[in-house]
Structures are given as structure tokens and as C-alpha cells.
Amino acid sequence: MLHVIPLGGLGEIGLNAMVVACRGEILLIDCGLMFPPAGHLGVDIVVPDFAHLRKNAALVQGILLTHGHEDHIGALPFLLSEVPVPVYGTRFTLGMVRHRLNELGVEADLREIEPRHPFRLGQHFTVEASRVTHTVPDAVGYILRTPEGTLIHTGDFKLDPDPIDGLRTDLERWGELGDEGVLCLLSDSTNSERTHETGSEREVERTFERLFQDVKGRIVVGMFASHLHRVRHVLELARKLERSVVLMGRSMARNIEMARELGYLPGISDSHFVPVEHAALLPPERTLVLATGSQAEPRAGLSQLASGEGSLRLGPGDLVVLSARAIPGNERAVSALIDQFLWRGVRVVYPETEPGVHVSGHASQPQQRRVLDLVRPRNFVPIHGELHHLHRHLATAKEAGLAPEQLLLAQDGDLLLFEEGRGRFAGSVPAGRVYRDRFGQGVVTQDILQERTRLAETGLIVAAIVIDRSSLQLMSGPQLTGQGLNLDEQALLPRVAQDAREFFLEMSRELRGDDARVREELVKGVRRAFRLHSAKRPVVVPMVLKV
Amino acid sequence: MLHVIPLGGLGEIGLNAMVVACRGEILLIDCGLMFPPAGHLGVDIVVPDFAHLRKNAALVQGILLTHGHEDHIGALPFLLSEVPVPVYGTRFTLGMVRHRLNELGVEADLREIEPRHPFRLGQHFTVEASRVTHTVPDAVGYILRTPEGTLIHTGDFKLDPDPIDGLRTDLERWGELGDEGVLCLLSDSTNSERTHETGSEREVERTFERLFQDVKGRIVVGMFASHLHRVRHVLELARKLERSVVLMGRSMARNIEMARELGYLPGISDSHFVPVEHAALLPPERTLVLATGSQAEPRAGLSQLASGEGSLRLGPGDLVVLSARAIPGNERAVSALIDQFLWRGVRVVYPETEPGVHVSGHASQPQQRRVLDLVRPRNFVPIHGELHHLHRHLATAKEAGLAPEQLLLAQDGDLLLFEEGRGRFAGSVPAGRVYRDRFGQGVVTQDILQERTRLAETGLIVAAIVIDRSSLQLMSGPQLTGQGLNLDEQALLPRVAQDAREFFLEMSRELRGDDARVREELVKGVRRAFRLHSAKRPVVVPMVLKV
Incomplete structure (x- = not known):
């Protein structure tokens, strides 16, 4: 069995x-x-x-x-x-x-x-x-x-x-x-x-050779650091074209280091690489950047280059190759990344316009x-x-x-x-x-995810009151603070606080003695008051403090 | 000019x-x-x-x-x-x-x-x-x-x-x-x-005719309600196949109503439709459902059908046609929708497997x-x-x-x-x-969006204290409540409250007189205490109440 x-x-x-x-x-x-x-x-x-x-x-x-x-x-x-x-x-x-x-x-x-x-x-x-x-x-x-x-x-x-x-x-x-x-x-x-039929990785090799041939400026290849076969042929191509390689992205540097240690990148030595800090000083036609971030991950190599904020600034004459498909869910971000490069006058090729850059x-x-x-x-x-x-x-x-x-x-x-x-x-x-x-x-449980989704979609209102422990009188509040509310809703808060205060003052002494009930009623009061002025239902967080 | x-x-x-x-x-x-x-x-x-x-x-x-x-x-x-x-x-x-x-x-x-x-x-x-x-x-x-x-x-x-x-x-x-x-x-x-070349809408018409021919169960077409040309040929096909049409989705019903009023759906009369409440009573082979939700929108027609919660339950023998491409960003949700139908044994065709269902x-x-x-x-x-x-x-x-x-x-x-x-x-x-x-x-401004993103990614901690207005003594708190925190972080709150309390007690009387400073110090105290126990930095909302 x-x-x-x-x-x-x-x-x-x-x-x-x-x-x-x-x-x-x-x-x-x-x-x-x-x-x-x-x-x-x-x-x-x-x-x-x-x-x-x-x-x-x-x-x-x-x-x-x-x-x-x-x-x-x-x-x-x-x-x-x-x-x-x-x-x-x-x-x-x-x-x-x-x-x-x-x-x-x-x-x-x-x-x-x-x-x-x-x-x-x-x-x-x-x-x-x-x-x-x-x-x-x-x-x-x-x-x-x-x-x-x-x-x-x-x-x-x-x-x-x-x-x-x-x-x-x-x-x-x-x-x-x-x-x-x-x-x-x-x-x-x-x-x-x-x-x-899924094609051979050699197709990508040939496409790169053709694309890189006439580039007068920098060449940037954006891809997964885990695709070590492709990393290898890009490094070999860089060597052939006498371009120094700049690595952007922690996982890219780490994977290449490991592959070299284990002997999987024969013929590639330290002299083929330059640190990114020095890259701006090299002639563009002597540089090839190998970068992570093909999925437009916010802090990865390609996004840094696209933003133009780092030391390496791309422009007309440079070529960026996106050598990966957008993973479902990332398409919109990847499109925006492509547009950022185009906006700087950089030539960008990607699978939609040049199928051979990825298999x-x-x-x-x-x-x-x-x-x-x-x-x-x-x-x-x-x-x-x-x-x-x-x-x-x-x-x-x-x-x-x-x-x-x-x-x-x-x-x-x-x-x-x-x-x-x-x-x-x-x-x-x-x-x-x-x-x-x-x-x-x-x-993170499903419940927590739902809580976060609600926070993100509607924002929240914190409602705090102070109650006297013995007399159960309202000593202060409700004081309201919003997070993630839209402008109209923020403007409503003083009125909502006033309405909620009246709602609370109408509560019986008996109810006020039960903390759980007080919190519940506080939420109800704020919701009711808010609903008078808006169709939206933010999360309400009640805080009951006693003195 | x-x-x-x-x-x-x-x-x-x-x-x-x-x-x-x-x-x-x-x-x-x-x-x-x-x-x-x-x-x-x-x-x-x-x-x-x-x-x-x-x-x-x-x-x-x-x-x-x-x-x-x-x-x-x-x-x-x-x-x-x-x-x-x-x-x-x-x-x-x-x-x-x-x-x-x-x-x-x-x-x-x-x-x-x-x-x-x-x-x-x-x-x-x-x-x-x-x-x-x-x-x-x-x-x-x-x-x-x-x-x-x-x-x-x-x-x-x-x-x-x-x-x-x-x-x-x-x-x-x-x-x-x-x-x-x-x-x-x-x-x-x-x-x-x-x-x-972008193909003719007739291709879709022909594909539908071929697909619908041998279906013994229900036929469901999921598509944009705004694609009125396609809506028209689906309605005509339903008439030809002697299937009553069930409309799911408010925009679908509204658009068809309007198109009929304006004379854009010649030959389509009330008798061709049945309300969704009656649809379960009809023989499956006499029903065609025209539904919104081709982008897997949570509350739209297709999602309802996929969840199996409504009165109309699909199963083996039924056919669902997704007659739209997933808009970038929706691919993952659309994939999950397809899987839900497959899980029920429903046959699903969509552009990846049957290109003719959409042009x-x-x-x-x-x-x-x-x-x-x-x-x-x-x-x-x-x-x-x-x-x-x-x-x-x-x-x-x-x-x-x-x-x-x-x-x-x-x-x-x-x-x-x-x-x-x-x-x-x-x-x-x-x-x-x-x-x-x-x-x-x-x-909703960019700032508010950022605030919401932070709430959703890290969750938040509300920290409330009560101060005596004249003596400036701490009367109660800090009381902490979390929203959207993960389980480990929630468990930290009592310890963090204790640490933050000590932090506050060390504040000089002078500082305590300045509300803005009190709030600032309260946030600092909670953050510092939290950092002792976790690498994450939730949003901290300070509430200072006076009695």
C-alpha cells in the first residue's frame, strides 16, 4: 500500500x-x-x-x-x-x-x-x-x-x-x-x-546576440536571479562584447557568487565585474547591467534604474531588455515600469514586442x-x-x-x-x-487578512472615552481620530463626535457598568452618527479608559 | 493656432x-x-x-x-x-x-x-x-x-x-x-x-454556435455587459436554440433593457427571458445564462455561480464560457474563478484554451x-x-x-x-x-492611499492615555489595542503597554503640559517598546484624553 x-x-x-x-x-x-x-x-x-x-x-x-x-x-x-x-x-x-x-x-x-x-x-x-x-x-x-x-x-x-x-x-x-x-x-x-513547443534557451542567446550587437550605450538585462542558465550566457556574452558587468539586486549577486564558488560559471572571474558605484564612471558601451526586478518589484534593480534616482542614469542610446514574462498579477506594474524607461528615452524590448527575449x-x-x-x-x-x-x-x-x-x-x-x-x-x-x-x-490568519482588507478599503475611526470608575460618569470624550479616511470623512469627525457623545449620555447607568457593553454601544453610537453623514462604514475601534 | x-x-x-x-x-x-x-x-x-x-x-x-x-x-x-x-x-x-x-x-x-x-x-x-x-x-x-x-x-x-x-x-x-x-x-x-489582425466578431459567433450545439446542460456566457454586439448575438443564438435567457448582473439587465428600448435588439422580447429565481426550475437544456463578472469581480454573476451559493447550481454537463480576456491585474482572480467551476465538474472554456470565444x-x-x-x-x-x-x-x-x-x-x-x-x-x-x-x-489623495497601504501591510496599534488636566499625572493607560496585527504581535501588546507606561512616567512635568509632545512621546514610547520584541513597525495612533 x-x-x-x-x-x-x-x-x-x-x-x-x-x-x-x-x-x-x-x-x-x-x-x-x-x-x-x-x-x-x-x-x-x-x-x-x-x-x-x-x-x-x-x-x-x-x-x-x-x-x-x-x-x-x-x-x-x-x-x-x-x-x-x-x-x-x-x-x-x-x-x-x-x-x-x-x-x-x-x-x-x-x-x-x-x-x-x-x-x-x-x-x-x-x-x-x-x-x-x-x-x-x-x-x-x-x-x-x-x-x-x-x-x-x-x-x-x-x-x-x-x-x-x-x-x-x-x-x-x-x-x-x-x-x-x-x-x-x-x-x-x-x-x-x-x-x-517551448523553445530552446539558445533562442534567447541568439536574440541577445542580435540585439546587443549595435548598442552604443549601456545594456541592461532584467531577469530572475534564479535563472542561472540565462545568467551564465549573459555573462559570457558580456565577456565577448568586452563589457564589464554590474550586478543590481542582492539575490543576483548572491546567486552568481554561489554559482562561481561551485564551479558553475567557468571562465567568469572577479575582473568581469564592477561595483554599481563605479558603473557611472565607465564608458556606457563598456557596461552591461544584470538586474533583478523583472516583475517590477518596488525596491529591485530595474525599478531603481527606471526611477532614475541611483548613480546610474539611463537615457537615449541605452537598451533595457526585460527577459521574463510578467507573472499573473504583475502585468500592470510591469507595464508601468516599461513606460518609465520609455519616458527617459531608453529603448526597451520585452516579450510582447520581441518574443525571443524569453522562453x-x-x-x-x-x-x-x-x-x-x-x-x-x-x-x-x-x-x-x-x-x-x-x-x-x-x-x-x-x-x-x-x-x-x-x-x-x-x-x-x-x-x-x-x-x-x-x-x-x-x-x-x-x-x-x-x-x-x-x-x-x-x-497571518484569514481573519487578520480580512481585518487588514477592511482597514485598507474603508479606513478606521478610533473612538476613546474616559469614564469615572465609581460614578460611571463620562469624564472625557468620545475623542475621535481617523486613519485612512477620505477628505470628506475626516471633515465629518467633529460632528460625529458630538452625536456620539449624546448617544453615550443617553445610556443607562446600568449599561455603563459593563465594559463590553460600553465598547459595543460606543461603536454603535459612532457608526450611527457617521451614517447620518456618509454612506461608508469605516472600522470603529472603541477605547474605554477608566479613572 | x-x-x-x-x-x-x-x-x-x-x-x-x-x-x-x-x-x-x-x-x-x-x-x-x-x-x-x-x-x-x-x-x-x-x-x-x-x-x-x-x-x-x-x-x-x-x-x-x-x-x-x-x-x-x-x-x-x-x-x-x-x-x-x-x-x-x-x-x-x-x-x-x-x-x-x-x-x-x-x-x-x-x-x-x-x-x-x-x-x-x-x-x-x-x-x-x-x-x-x-x-x-x-x-x-x-x-x-x-x-x-x-x-x-x-x-x-x-x-x-x-x-x-x-x-x-x-x-x-x-x-x-x-x-x-x-x-x-x-x-x-x-x-x-x-x-x-484583430478578427471579426463573427468568429465568436461561429465558435459559440459550435460550442453550444451539443451541450445537454446549462450554458453560461460570462462577458462584459458593455459588449452589446456580443450580447446581441448570444441572445439571438439562445432564441435559435430555444433556450430561455437568465440575466445575472445589474449592468447586464440595465444595458439590455436600454438597448431594447432604443430598438437595438430587434426580435428580442420579454418572453425570451426568465428571472434568475425561476431559472433553477427550468430544464437545464432550456437555459442560457448571460452573466457579468468575466474579470472575477467578487459580487458579479459569474462569481455567484462559481461559489455555488445561489439558487442556480452548476455541475457536470453544464458549460461556462468566459468570453473576455483577463484585464492586466485580474489574471490571478480569473484563474481562481475558472478553478472554482472546474472543481464543481463544470466544463469551462476560455480564451487560453479556445481562442475563438473572444476577439x-x-x-x-x-x-x-x-x-x-x-x-x-x-x-x-x-x-x-x-x-x-x-x-x-x-x-x-x-x-x-x-x-x-x-x-x-x-x-x-x-x-x-x-x-x-x-x-x-x-x-x-x-x-x-x-x-x-x-x-x-x-x-482620496496619494497621502491617504499611502496611509491605507501602511495600515494594510503592518496593521496598527492605538495607544490611549488619560492625564489629569491640572496635576498632569497619568490617570490611566497607556491602553493598547491592535488592528491587523499578526498573532505574535497581538501577544506582545501587554508587555509593550507596560514598557510604554514606564517610558511615559519618566517624562518631565514640562513635557506633559504640551499635548503635541505628549502624543509624540507616546508614539515613540510604544514604538521603542514594540521594537524590543519585533522587527515590524505598525502604525501607532496616539490618543491623549484629559480629565
């Missing part, structure tokens, strides 16, 4: 965490976070609810990581502090993890593994990493051999015939396993709605189909996507000839049970999203 | 308002609003800053409307209440305006005009509306003949060879004027980055080029778009052979001056965005 339980990533992009359990032993594949939507109300990261693992902590044998991106490793510090188990990953992935854990002062038992080197984990699992191409070095999927059969988890993958590091997705291995028989394939669904790191429909045809699994679970992505991937599997009973559309918290070669739904475990603020400590 | 001054719509999508002034006479073309981004913090609509028109109110001869969409007419009530001038528009457009003004109780002098019927306005303008195809009946552009030459303002347009109402964009008329000589073309840039209402690059080739203006001003859209439209004009000095990239507030056939920048006027809440009254 084998259980597969997604704790995250099946119903959203990010938050990837997949439990596999067999005969009292648990493995977790990935432990990722997700970023909250714009207008995040003080929530900075979202992590999976790990209640199920906390409850079964003693059974967890280890965590297997597919690659070093935040949506696959970002929740590790939170889980490890409660469930300290060994973490397995390839060299580069563990490099990323080590950095992250060091920052937060979390200890961990990190164990390096290599593709095509199977190892035993617990009594019942044999684990083998299998090489996949993604946007970061050393990405893998996992092959899990269990008493019930073999699982293939693809991780995030693309099929690039000519990847930057020469390391292609190991389709051969998956094909071999397909011939042996695979109990279940769990495959990346991110691009399941895209019908055209995806995920296989699309026809490529997902190819994997399905190769593996011919007995059961199929689409992973990594919102429900509609999973849904479409399932349709592709159907087109590939899988029968309805082989298709398992699971979501976070679903418990899938495999026995005798068949998978079925057999209940659920607690799963969900835990909101945390940027300091990684405070948990 | 002729002035062209965009007050809105050149630098954003929406907010369209264009001043044309000649020899002391002013016309305004369109008077639109825009909707704020998601996470709007209590801002419901954005209107242009009309300071320039208020200042020159006596000179304004009238407002010319291109069509009845909110981004072209939505700011009228605000302008008319301060600058009451005649409003010119076609029949359907004025119908939309009348509804909107009646709701708000604003009076206006509405004057109906027709395409190809020029009329005099003021001493110096001859105005002629010219038919364009858009997504709403009776859309026009304007031809303004002035002593300095002829202007063509396209309004929002597309080139549809076979529009639903048979009324094509009057390219012939623009061509005639091109032959005569046009001083300046102002042309819609919305789709300037799209390189494929745009705006001409794309090759079609914009066709208009440029036809008109061959002496000057060209791209309008209606963010800066990057305008920029790309300008590039198209360059490709069409216009010389750099003929290309005018104007933004909101720029004053363009035309004399002797040439246009140039000659200063600017006040322009900007005014934020208003849903009640249309309160103005």
Missing part, C-alpha cells in the same frame, strides 16, 4: 510539496513557498500547512529536492525547525539551500546525491534522481522504487534539445522505466495550456505528451499547476490513450492510495496555505 | 479625455474614467483632473462622445456638475449617458447627432461624426474642421469586414479626407503591440497601419494607450513613411500646438488622476 499526498502545488503555481508514504515510512519531495498576490497586505510568503508531517514527524525519512528555486525549497526552514530530517539534493540545489538556511540560522543535515545513482532510503524506498533540464543547474526529477511499484516525479522540466549546460532531460531513463512498467507518473503541468523553463502540451507516450504509466497524476493546468494536462493524457480510471486529478490534501497497480482517492489530510510576513515569524 | 491637450488616455488605458482648442473656444472629446488596480484600497474609480477645464469653463463649447463605454463617458457626472455644457453623441451613446446621469441625479443638455451630418460648434469648429466599428452600437470617431486644418480622432475602433450590426468603420470618409489633406490624425493605440474590439498593428496609409496625415498623435502602446503605434507610423517631425508622442497634460500645418509641444497644463470611492463623493 502506497500513499501519495500533495501538500502543495496541486491547485496553485508554487508551494510544491508532495508526500509519498509506504508501510509507515514517509518521504517528502520538495518543500516550496509561493508569493502572495499583489496588494499582499503585509503577507510576504506563503508556505504549506505541514500539520500532517508534524503529526507523523517520527516517520519522515527525508526530504528530496528537485532543484533550488524558492517554490521548491523556500519552505524548508519552517519545516526543518519542526521536523528535522535529512535533506537530499544535487550539488547546486544544496548550495542554494545552504545559503538560505545560513541566512536564517537554521541547521540541517544536507546530503548530496547524483543522477543515476540510486540509494536506499528507509526500508521500503529506493530513490534515484534523474536529470531534467530547467532554468537552473542540477535540476532533477525522482524515480522512487517501492514495494507497490515505481513512481516517476518529473520535478519542473523542459525538453531542450540544446541546453546551455549541455545536460538534457534524461528521457532515455524514463523510457527504460516505461518499458519496465511505471505505477504512476507525476508530471509538471505549468505549461499544459500552451500548444506551441519558458517548462515543457508545453506536445512535450508533456511526449513524456506520457514514453512512460506509458499505469496511473497519471498531473502536478505543479492551478486546477485548470492540471485539468488540461489530464486531457493531454487522455489524448495519449490513458483510460479514465488511470487519470487522477488530485488537489492539495487529497490522499491517493495505490494498491495492486491501481490508484484511487482514499480520503484527505489537513492541507492549506499559511501566510507569513517578511520576517518569517508571524503567522 | 490650434491646441490639442490630452487630459487622460495618453499614458493609460481608460480615462479618455481630449481637449481641442482654437481661438478661445474649447471642445472636449470623451470624458472617461478608469478602474484602479486590484488591491485598490477603497478607491473605486479614477477620473481625470479637470482643473484646466474648470479654469476655462466659460470657453467650453461642448463635449463630444465617441461611444457609451465607461472609459469614455464615466467621468461626465463629475465634469458636468462643475462645467455644465452641452453633450453631443449618437443615439445609443446618449442612451447610456442618460442612464448613468439619472442614477446620480445629474442634469445635462444631451444633443443627438448622426454620422456624416456635419454641424457647427462655436465660431471655429465644424464637427462631423464618422462611423466606426467597436463592441458597442453607434460608436463614432470625429472629424473636426478648424481654421488650421482638419483633425481626425478615431475613437476606439476596429476594422471588421462583417460586423454584427453591418456597420463598418467609415474608411471611405477617412480616405476622402486623406485626399483633401488632414492636419492631424489621432488614432487608437490599444492593440498596437499585436501583430496579428478584441480594437484594431491591431496592420490595421492601424491601414488607417495611416489611407489618411496620410501631416501630423500623427497616437492616443488611447499606455506609453509603450503609443510608442509602438508611433513606430508603425514611421514604418508607414511618416517623418520624425510628423510624429508627436504626447502624454496627459501635454499642450500640442498646431500652426501652419506643423505640430509641436508648447508647454503643459495640470493633468492627473483623481481617486474616488464607490460613492463617487470622497476624493
Whole structure:
């Protein structure tokens, strides 16, 4: 009997965490976070609810990581502090993890593994990493051999015939396993709605070469710091064009430093970089800026350059390349960023006008189909996507000839049970999203989010009164203060205070003795008075002080 | 001497308002609003800053409307209440305006005009509306003949060879004027980055026919209520399929009612509709729901259906068609809406998986080029778009052979001056965005928005104390209450109150006599105490009461 339980990533992009359990032993594949939507109300990261693992902590044998991106490793510090188990990953992935854990002062038992080197984990699992191409070095999927059969988890993958590091997705291995028989394939669904083949990263390389050729001024490339394959070819191109590289963005500098330490950026030395403070002194045609902030994050490199406030001022003759798609929710901010550069006379190219400046790191429909045809699994679970992505991937599997009973559309918290070669739904475990603020400590609940939303939409009025402890007479107030009110509403406050005062004076002595009732009545009085003058309903915070 | 001054719509999508002034006479073309981004913090609509028109109110001869969409007419009530001038528009457009003004109780002098019927306005303008195809009946552009030459303002347009109402964009008329000589073309840039031709609305008609054919359950079409051409063909299709139509969404019902009154929905009678309360009683295969909420607006028709809370419950066998693109910023919410339907087993089709369910209402690059080739203006001003859209439209004009000095990239507030056939920048006027809440009254300033953002991101702490008026002794407090704090922070409050109390007790008698200083010190004390325990900095609201 084998259980597969997604704790995250099946119903959203990010938050990837997949439990596999067999005969009292648990493995977790990935432990990722997700970023909250714009207008995040003080929530900075979202992590999976790990209640199920906390409850079964003693059974967890280890965590297997597919690659070093935040949506696959970002929740590790939170889980490890409660469930300290060994973490397995390839060299580069563990490099990323080590950095992250060091920052937060979390200890961990990190164990390096290599593709095509199977190892035993617990009594019942044999684990083998299998090489996949993604946007970061050393990405893998996992092959899990269990008493019930073999699982293939693809991780995030693309099929690039000519990847930057020469390391292609190991389709051969998956094909071999397909011939042996695979109990279940769990495959990346991110691009399941895209019908055209995801292109090779070489396309971006060629586009950059063409674009950069005739630039007389500065070249700025804005992209994710985590896309280390692209970072590598930009650095190599800069060297070829004899441009010194300026790094903007903490994560960009950190990732490049780490990649260099681990030997993933051969031929790149200190002499290729100049600090941003010196960049303004260099001839523009000798400079290339590699910046974070492709999603228009307010304090990132690109936003700084667009604002024109830093030492490096861009203008006509300079080129900015936005080498990323806007993530859903960020489009408006990214548009505004582009407009800021245009306003300064800077030439800007971005995927809408120059599709070759970005290709995806995920296989699309026809490529997902190819994997399905190769593996011919007995059961199929689409992973990594919102429900509609999973849904479409399932349709592709159907087109590939899988029968309805082989298709398992699971979501976070679903418990899938495999026995005798068949998978079925057999209940659920607690799963969900835990909101945390940027300091990684405070948990923000749905109620708090709602409270914040109301504060932000309507503003609030604080109403304070002082009551004599013995006589229960009103000694002072109500005194009103507004926060976030519009101009008309602020002007209303003195009148509202007067009305609320009268409302309070009408309260019986009996009522005044009960603090909770006084607060309640104070809120009522202010609301009623406010409603006389405005259609809006701000939050009212009552303060009752006694002397 | 002729002035062209965009007050809105050149630098954003929406907010369209264009001043044309000649020899002391002013016309305004369109008077639109825009909707704020998601996470709007209590801002419901954005209107242009009309300071320039208020200042020159006596000179304004009238407002010319291109069509009845909110981004072209939505700011009228605000302008008319301060600058009451005649409003010119076609029949359907004025119908939309009348509804909107009646709701708000604003009076206006509405004057109906027709395409190809020029009329005099003021001493110096001859105005002629010219038919364009858009997504709403009776859309026009304007031809303004002035002593300095002829202007063509396209309004929002597309080139549809076979529009639903048979009324094509009057390219012939623009061509005639091109032959005569046009001083300046102002042309819609919305789709300037799209390189494929915008398709005909007939494509959507055909897609719907194909999709609806075999549906055994309910059919739901989610779309903008303002897209009246599409509303019309959905109603006709429902009639053909013998399905009764259920309307969900106030604007949908209102627009259809008005269109019927004005005779724009021939053949559609009361008998084709059933109220939503009765819809659950009808056989599913006899029902078609036309719903608002294609942008996943929380209270709109589609969101109600997706939540499953209303009387109409969808499930397997039913079809939901999302017949609109997600507007930038809404993608994440729209994705979640799709997932909600899928979760109920409902089949959902949307543009990503079925491109034919939506076509745009705006001409794309090759079609914009066709208009440029036809008109061959002496000057060209791209309008209606963010800066990057305008920029790309300008590039198209360059490709069409216009010389750099003929290309005018104007933004909101720029004053363009035309004399002797040439246009140039000659200063600017006040322009900007005014934020208003849903009640249309309160103005929300940038400062207030920032205050609300801080409230929403960090939450706040109210700190109240009571001081004896004569002795200046602390009588009570500080009493602290939090709003929007996370759980850890809430738990800190008692300790913070204690620390802040000690801080206050250390204050000199002299300081305590100064209310402003007391408040300041109270904030400082709470902040300092809070910082001892947390890295976050909530807003602190001080309340000092005296007895």
C-alpha cells in the first residue's frame, strides 16, 4: 500500500510539496513557498500547512529536492525547525539551500546525491534522481522504487534539445522505466495550456546576440536571479562584447557568487565585474547591467534604474531588455515600469514586442505528451499547476490513450492510495496555505487578512472615552481620530463626535457598568452618527479608559 | 493656432479625455474614467483632473462622445456638475449617458447627432461624426474642421469586414479626407503591440454556435455587459436554440433593457427571458445564462455561480464560457474563478484554451497601419494607450513613411500646438488622476492611499492615555489595542503597554503640559517598546484624553 499526498502545488503555481508514504515510512519531495498576490497586505510568503508531517514527524525519512528555486525549497526552514530530517539534493540545489538556511540560522543535515545513482532510503524506498533540464543547474526529477511499484516525479522540466549546460532531460531513463512498467507518473503541468513547443534557451542567446550587437550605450538585462542558465550566457556574452558587468539586486549577486564558488560559471572571474558605484564612471558601451526586478518589484534593480534616482542614469542610446514574462498579477506594474524607461528615452524590448527575449523553463502540451507516450504509466497524476493546468494536462493524457480510471486529478490534501497497480482517492489530510510576513515569524490568519482588507478599503475611526470608575460618569470624550479616511470623512469627525457623545449620555447607568457593553454601544453610537453623514462604514475601534 | 491637450488616455488605458482648442473656444472629446488596480484600497474609480477645464469653463463649447463605454463617458457626472455644457453623441451613446446621469441625479443638455451630418460648434469648429466599428452600437470617431486644418480622432475602433450590426468603420470618409489633406490624425493605440489582425466578431459567433450545439446542460456566457454586439448575438443564438435567457448582473439587465428600448435588439422580447429565481426550475437544456463578472469581480454573476451559493447550481454537463480576456491585474482572480467551476465538474472554456470565444474590439498593428496609409496625415498623435502602446503605434507610423517631425508622442497634460500645418509641444497644463470611492463623493489623495497601504501591510496599534488636566499625572493607560496585527504581535501588546507606561512616567512635568509632545512621546514610547520584541513597525495612533 502506497500513499501519495500533495501538500502543495496541486491547485496553485508554487508551494510544491508532495508526500509519498509506504508501510509507515514517509518521504517528502520538495518543500516550496509561493508569493502572495499583489496588494499582499503585509503577507510576504506563503508556505504549506505541514500539520500532517508534524503529526507523523517520527516517520519522515527525508526530504528530496528537485532543484533550488524558492517554490521548491523556500519552505524548508519552517519545516526543518519542526521536523528535522535529512535533506537530499544535487550539488547546486544544496548550495542554494545552504545559503538560505545560513541566512536564517537554521541547521540541517544536507546530503548530496547524483543522477543515476540510486540509494536506499528507509526500508521500503529506493530513490534515484534523474536529470531534467530547467532554468537552473542540477535540476532533477525522482524515480522512487517501492514495494507497490515505481513512481516517476518529473520535478519542473523542459525538453531542450540544446541546453546551455549541455545536460538534457534524461528521457532515455524514463523510457527504460516505461518499458519496465511505471505505477504512476507525476508530471509538471505549468505549461499544459500552451500548444506551441517551448523553445530552446539558445533562442534567447541568439536574440541577445542580435540585439546587443549595435548598442552604443549601456545594456541592461532584467531577469530572475534564479535563472542561472540565462545568467551564465549573459555573462559570457558580456565577456565577448568586452563589457564589464554590474550586478543590481542582492539575490543576483548572491546567486552568481554561489554559482562561481561551485564551479558553475567557468571562465567568469572577479575582473568581469564592477561595483554599481563605479558603473557611472565607465564608458556606457563598456557596461552591461544584470538586474533583478523583472516583475517590477518596488525596491529591485530595474525599478531603481527606471526611477532614475541611483548613480546610474539611463537615457537615449541605452537598451533595457526585460527577459521574463510578467507573472499573473504583475502585468500592470510591469507595464508601468516599461513606460518609465520609455519616458527617459531608453529603448526597451520585452516579450510582447520581441518574443525571443524569453522562453519558458517548462515543457508545453506536445512535450508533456511526449513524456506520457514514453512512460506509458499505469496511473497519471498531473502536478505543479492551478486546477485548470492540471485539468488540461489530464486531457493531454487522455489524448495519449490513458483510460479514465488511470487519470487522477488530485488537489492539495487529497490522499491517493495505490494498491495492486491501481490508484484511487482514499480520503484527505489537513492541507492549506499559511501566510507569513517578511520576517518569517508571524503567522497571518484569514481573519487578520480580512481585518487588514477592511482597514485598507474603508479606513478606521478610533473612538476613546474616559469614564469615572465609581460614578460611571463620562469624564472625557468620545475623542475621535481617523486613519485612512477620505477628505470628506475626516471633515465629518467633529460632528460625529458630538452625536456620539449624546448617544453615550443617553445610556443607562446600568449599561455603563459593563465594559463590553460600553465598547459595543460606543461603536454603535459612532457608526450611527457617521451614517447620518456618509454612506461608508469605516472600522470603529472603541477605547474605554477608566479613572 | 490650434491646441490639442490630452487630459487622460495618453499614458493609460481608460480615462479618455481630449481637449481641442482654437481661438478661445474649447471642445472636449470623451470624458472617461478608469478602474484602479486590484488591491485598490477603497478607491473605486479614477477620473481625470479637470482643473484646466474648470479654469476655462466659460470657453467650453461642448463635449463630444465617441461611444457609451465607461472609459469614455464615466467621468461626465463629475465634469458636468462643475462645467455644465452641452453633450453631443449618437443615439445609443446618449442612451447610456442618460442612464448613468439619472442614477446620480445629474442634469445635462444631451444633443443627438448622426454620422456624416456635419454641424457647427462655436465660431471655429465644424464637427462631423464618422462611423466606426467597436463592441458597442453607434460608436463614432470625429472629424473636426478648424481654421488650421482638419483633425481626425478615431475613437476606439476596429476594422471588421462583417460586423454584427453591418456597420463598418467609415474608411471611405477617412480616405476622402486623406485626399483633401488632414492636419492631424489621432488614432487608437490599444492593440498596437499585436501583430496579428484583430478578427471579426463573427468568429465568436461561429465558435459559440459550435460550442453550444451539443451541450445537454446549462450554458453560461460570462462577458462584459458593455459588449452589446456580443450580447446581441448570444441572445439571438439562445432564441435559435430555444433556450430561455437568465440575466445575472445589474449592468447586464440595465444595458439590455436600454438597448431594447432604443430598438437595438430587434426580435428580442420579454418572453425570451426568465428571472434568475425561476431559472433553477427550468430544464437545464432550456437555459442560457448571460452573466457579468468575466474579470472575477467578487459580487458579479459569474462569481455567484462559481461559489455555488445561489439558487442556480452548476455541475457536470453544464458549460461556462468566459468570453473576455483577463484585464492586466485580474489574471490571478480569473484563474481562481475558472478553478472554482472546474472543481464543481463544470466544463469551462476560455480564451487560453479556445481562442475563438473572444476577439478584441480594437484594431491591431496592420490595421492601424491601414488607417495611416489611407489618411496620410501631416501630423500623427497616437492616443488611447499606455506609453509603450503609443510608442509602438508611433513606430508603425514611421514604418508607414511618416517623418520624425510628423510624429508627436504626447502624454496627459501635454499642450500640442498646431500652426501652419506643423505640430509641436508648447508647454503643459495640470493633468492627473483623481481617486474616488464607490460613492463617487470622497476624493482620496496619494497621502491617504499611502496611509491605507501602511495600515494594510503592518496593521496598527492605538495607544490611549488619560492625564489629569491640572496635576498632569497619568490617570490611566497607556491602553493598547491592535488592528491587523499578526498573532505574535497581538501577544506582545501587554508587555509593550507596560514598557510604554514606564517610558511615559519618566517624562518631565514640562513635557506633559504640551499635548503635541505628549502624543509624540507616546508614539515613540510604544514604538521603542514594540521594537524590543519585533522587527515590524505598525502604525501607532496616539490618543491623549484629559480629565
